[in-house]
Amino acid sequence: MEITRREFLKSSIAATTAATVGMPLIQGAQAASEDFEADWQWDKGVCRFCGTGCGIMVATKKGRIVATKGDPDAPVNRGLNCIKGYFNGKIQYGKDRLTQPLMRMTDGKFDKKGKFTPVSWEQAFDEMERQFRKAYAEKGPAGVAVFGSGQYTIQEGYASAKLMKAGFRSNNIDPNARHCMASAVVGFIQTFGIDEPAGNYDDIEHTDTVVSWGANMAECHPILWSRVADRRLSSDDVKIVNLSTYANETSNIADTEILFKPGTDLAIWNYIAREIIKRDAVNHDFVDKHCVFATGPYDIGYGMRNTDKYAFDAEKDIMAKELEVTLTAEEAIAQRRKTGEKVKQNNTKKPVKHWLITYEDFKEALDPYTLDFVSQLAKGDPDESLDDFRAKLKLLADLYIDKGRKVVSFWTMGFNQHYRGSWINEQAYMVHLLLGKQSMPGNGAFSLTGQPSACGTAREVGTFAHRLPADMVVMNPKHRARSEQIWKLPPRTINPKVGSHITKIMRDLEDGQVKFAWVQVNNPFQATANANHWLKAAREMDNFIVVSDPYPTISAKVSDLILPSAMIFEKWGGYGNAERRTQMWREQVPPPGQARSDVWQAMEFAKRFRLKDVWGEQMVPGLEAEGFESGKLPDVLDKAREMGYSPDDTLYDVLFATPENRKFKWPDKVAKGHDNHTVKAGALDWFPEKALYQEYVQFGRGHEHDLADFDVYYRDDVRGLKWPVVDGKETEWRFNEKYDPYVKKGSGFEFYGKALKELPTGDLDKPTSKEKTSLAGKAKIFFRPYAAPPEQPDDNYDLWMCTGRVLEHWHTGTMTRRVPELHRAVPTALFYMHPKDAEDRGLKRKDVAMVESRRGKVQAVVETQGRDDPPRGYTFIAFFDEGVLVNKLVPDITCPMSKETDFKKCAVKVRKA
Amino acid sequence: MNISGILVVAGPGRLDTVKEQLGRLEGVDVHQHDPASGRIIVTLEAEDVSGEVEGLKRIKALPGIVLAEMVYHYFEDDPHPVSELPPELDEVDGLEGIRVPAALRD
Numbered sequence A: 001m002e003i004t005r006r007e008f009l010k011s012s013i014a015a016t017t018a019a020t021v022g023m024p025l026i027q028g029a030q031a032a033s034e035d036f037e038a039d040w041q042w043d044k045g046v047c048r049f050c051g052t053g054c055g056i057m058v059a060t061k062k063g064r065i066v067a068t069k070g071d072p073d074a075p076v077n078r079g080l081n082c083i084k085g086y087f088n089g090k091i092q093y094g095k096d097r098l099t100q101p102l103m104r105m106t107d108g109k110f111d112k113k114g115k116f117t118p119v120s121w122e123q124a125f126d127e128m129e130r131q132f133r134k135a136y137a138e139k140g141p142a143g144v145a146v147f148g149s150g151q152y153t154i155q156e157g158y159a160s161a162k163l164m165k166a167g168f169r170s171n172n173i174d175p176n177a178r179h180c181m182a183s184a185v186v187g188f189i190q191t192f193g194i195d196e197p198a199g200n201y202d203d204i205e206h207t208d209t210v211v212s213w214g215a216n217m218a219e220c221h222p223i224l225w226s227r228v229a230d231r232r233l234s235s236d237d238v239k240i241v242n243l244s245t246y247a248n249e250t251s252n253i254a255d256t257e258i259l260f261k262p263g264t265d266l267a268i269w270n271y272i273a274r275e276i277i278k279r280d281a282v283n284h285d286f287v288d289k290h291c292v293f294a295t296g297p298y299d300i301g302y303g304m305r306n307t308d309k310y311a312f313d314a315e316k317d318i319m320a321k322e323l324e325v326t327l328t329a330e331e332a333i334a335q336r337r338k339t340g341e342k343v344k345q346n347n348t349k350k351p352v353k354h355w356l357i358t359y360e361d362f363k364e365a366l367d368p369y370t371l372d373f374v375s376q377l378a379k380g381d382p383d384e385s386l387d388d389f390r391a392k393l394k395l396l397a398d399l400y401i402d403k404g405r406k407v408v409s410f411w412t413m414g415f416n417q418h419y420r421g422s423w424i425n426e427q428a429y430m431v432h433l434l435l436g437k438q439s440m441p442g443n444g445a446f447s448l449t450g451q452p453s454a455c456g457t458a459r460e461v462g463t464f465a466h467r468l469p470a471d472m473v474v475m476n477p478k479h480r481a482r483s484e485q486i487w488k489l490p491p492r493t494i495n496p497k498v499g500s501h502i503t504k505i506m507r508d509l510e511d512g513q514v515k516f517a518w519v520q521v522n523n524p525f526q527a528t529a530n531a532n533h534w535l536k537a538a539r540e541m542d543n544f545i546v547v548s549d550p551y552p553t554i555s556a557k558v559s560d561l562i563l564p565s566a567m568i569f570e571k572w573g574g575y576g577n578a579e580r581r582t583q584m585w586r587e588q589v590p591p592p593g594q595a596r597s598d599v600w601q602a603m604e605f606a607k608r609f610r611l612k613d614v615w616g617e618q619m620v621p622g623l624e625a626e627g628f629e630s631g632k633l634p635d636v637l638d639k640a641r642e643m644g645y646s647p648d649d650t651l652y653d654v655l656f657a658t659p660e661n662r663k664f665k666w667p668d669k670v671a672k673g674h675d676n677h678t679v680k681a682g683a684l685d686w687f688p689e690k691a692l693y694q695e696y697v698q699f700g701r702g703h704e705h706d707l708a709d710f711d712v713y714y715r716d717d718v719r720g721l722k723w724p725v726v727d728g729k730e731t732e733w734r735f736n737e738k739y740d741p742y743v744k745k746g747s748g749f750e751f752y753g754k755a756l757k758e759l760p761t762g763d764l765d766k767p768t769s770k771e772k773t774s775l776a777g778k779a780k781i782f783f784r785p786y787a788a789p790p791e792q793p794d795d796n797y798d799l800w801m802c803t804g805r806v807l808e809h810w811h812t813g814t815m816t817r818r819v820p821e822l823h824r825a826v827p828t829a830l831f832y833m834h835p836k837d838a839e840d841r842g843l844k845r846k847d848v849a850m851v852e853s854r855r856g857k858v859q860a861v862v863e864t865q866g867r868d869d870p871p872r873g874y875t876f877i878a879f880f881d882e883g884v885l886v887n888k889l890v891p892d893i894t895c896p897m898s899k900e901t902d903f904k905k906c907a908v909k910v911r912k913a
Numbered sequence B: 001m002n003i004s005g006i007l008v009v010a011g012p013g014r015l016d017t018v019k020e021q022l023g024r025l026e027g028v029d030v031h032q033h034d035p036a037s038g039r040i041i042v043t044l045e046a047e048d049v050s051g052e053v054e055g056l057k058r059i060k061a062l063p064g065i066v067l068a069e070m071v072y073h074y075f076e077d078d079p080h081p082v083s084e085l086p087p088e089l090d091e092v093d094g095l096e097g098i099r100v101p102a103a104l105r106d
């Protein structure tokens, strides 16, 4: 390239950069940049990666993405992108992009032991249909399953959930978001009766204290972190605390770093709560008006299987704890029991049940959590002095309690992926509610989301085994009836029995209960803990696994049929981020080869089934619900006939191409010249992404989940809107009368969520009266005790291991490892350990180590310096690298309430490989 | 060749030193700055793809810098934007890429 052209390019790029971040342009630069981009078409989009939900601008030229930049008008990121976001334009151009369906075949026929061979879509769907029918005939709705996603677009999640729940009458659809957000959801529902955060990202600019708990925000929510950094630098009064089990990048700008022992966060919250009471800092006015106190059982197990039939010998000792736990000395103090007491886990089936207690009981329960007890229990760095650690805990309590201070607590996976993840979420609200520092600008407990649409799709659309759209659940007859009405289904079509959560779907594959599974927009065979079991189940059990993906992931490689999917800017879609902001984009470029959108795939598959195939009587083992015969879903075909359906109508006709939906015509002027390959491939005259969305919004309107119309999100002056959107206005802070139209006038605050708002009363151990009290409009302050992690280092497996993410890679690396810049920046997952621990094992930096747990082993390169700095006894490794499958090591221990896996705590031994 | 547009923010009173240090880094050009906010716009040119990421790391490592994030990414002239894959993914020869990787077999 000539010098002049290069100089010209550089000044154009500088000008665009300056304009993007809102700096005034130097003379002449504006013209230069316009000239340079003359034949590009810019349009707004959303980042494909994390739950921050940054706005990006995408430039296309001749059907290809040529540039991306941070969207200067996006309130989330104001023109900035982190390094992943910046490469959004490259992820679709990996050289191993899948462009045609591939099926395992021998001699031209499907064979589970065969080799992957290109087939047509027709052949692919033929075999899929055959296998689905076989599984459905043998096992009924419980024998088929969908691995869904927090990265589904809103429309994809909606289409899949509707096909499964309304069409196949199966609740076996559960997203990878179970692994990242489920504990947060339980925390919200239990505390407020409604899901998702009260605040928004502007809390960062309004607050003067940011406490990050178990969240490496600097790497995992980088743009939010840059806002925190800006805020910190704006004033010396602003304080930042990083609570973590190891030192990480988030500590860099923190004023205080607190390293605690895994699991003891439960005790630290209780210490803070005890201090609040001791120092008479409870905001009694707020608490009396808006809160009640509650607790629940402690003997709830750890979400493991209750049989060791399938277990490896080495993991049986841990699995036995699902049935009975021997209390440690610390647990005995924390739970007011005796050391060594054996506690049968009697409430594993009902871990969520809870009851009201008095403030006096609540105070008594907190009594053991003194600074002495908690500092000794929780100190995480053996090389730190107890006095220093005590001082830090005290400072933390001071910051929360200081009346003049606003406080925001952020957390992500350190809390959610926790054997008591739901409890720890509830505890965050406990402290904020006691202080009255909740639901107001700059004050609040704020659960951050990992995935780009864990909120917008997985949670709001409800692609979970127990959920329906807009916070409704399949167990609730009124919710089923409302869904059946919107979906125009005969009464009692929807299955009232909760389906299998994502880890249970894996267990079902292993024990032969699920025989057909469809993986959509995720990579569960890399991302699910205790992977050796599931990899074997996929390849050796009698089942059929379909994977829709743009790239050959591990899940694709162990499947039977691979369907090539369109990626983000190759289709129309919408995401919802962690601050309730719904954002949408247009199709920018066509997908390559025969790759197709997931919406198209769901609709095509639906064409293959008629009502008479699925709406007759169905066996559902274990189904018990009022109005249903035990173990059975009724035949609803007669009712369907009365509603004007024919038993020969296909699920496509009844669920997707309904007369109402076909009224949304394609072409549509909102497209502004952009294409829609889903329309083209299906030869449609209607606009499925818009029609499905407009159908979906009916669930939430008037029910505290109002979304705006489709076209509104495409307006040039809109960069997403935070729901509930009422009378065209978004809601900044929920539950606060000043901002939230749902709050009763004159109440100040109202926690109006409706779920779980009728409770019995009891003492700290049990409910004592059956009579239920209504808590309408109130939030619950829970007491939850410290409980020890079920797996901890011992003489044999002597180190802690934690897994997580790095800045440069997204989840299992399917997209980011195919961007050379990102791959080169972090080519492999490094095993971070303390130099002394390495030395004790004869290891140096860059040596290859064999890391082994009770469940498997992997080899990884040792790192003893750099961005993570674990204390002695502790190690960290990221899970993005398919060459280092760390999930082989991690146990499938889950929070018993949320069923979310604890990916953060396991015991390993390490030697030179 | 890769060119990126980067926003650098210098800490209070550090604008001039940061600018000077940036100017000395290879492939970095300082284009404009705003004394009030400490913001500096630079471009980073790198011969190959990893140079780009390394370059940003070098910028971030300079003393006095509060923030350095990429804002703009230009790759129109890159005919093979993806030229390198991790070894365990890079078995794409026909359909060989779909093999079950060795890591899964043990």
Ligand code: SF4
Pocket (backbone or CB within 6 Å): A047, A048, A049, A050, A051, A052, A053, A054, A077, A080, A081, A082, A083, A084, A085, A086, A221, A222, A223, A224
């Ligand atoms: S990965 Fe997250 S922080 Fe980075 S640009 Fe995308 S949404 Fe923003």
